């Protein structure tokens with residue numbers, strides 16, 4: 001029982017200054033299809049996903065201050081977490097008592113890889129190098145190596 005997009009926007013998202021951009025809107029549509037809430041983050045500069053309430057928290061000032069490529073990367077990453085947590089219920093138990101800034105390495109890495117693949121599936125033309133630019137080393141290099149290897153490899157192996 002999928003809500004209409006209008007109903008979802010009205011009840012399960014905070015009003016925010018969403019970028020008026022077709023690719024960003026595709027990610028909003030994806031959040032709607034995945035039945036995720038979008039709420040304003042109260043933690044400085046932090047975007048994060050809470051699987052218990054199925055909510056992505058968005059650091060609102062980024063929507064105005066950061067370049068579109070950054071927004072696609074970070075929103076894609078959070079949606080990557082949503083699909084990962086859906087596929088791997090054990091991720092929920094492993095992160096239950098952890099702070100959002102202390103996510104296990106493999107879960108964080110997987111969120112980036114799944115996020116990049118989600119962007120690709122949606123036809124959002126973000127180069128692997130551009131996506132990885134916004135990731136801090138040393139994870140940056142690991143993500144880049146995996147996403148440059150192509151979509152057919154290591155989807156379930158990590």
Ligand SMILES: [Zn+2]
Nearest residue numbers: 081103108111
């Ligand atoms: Zn993450």
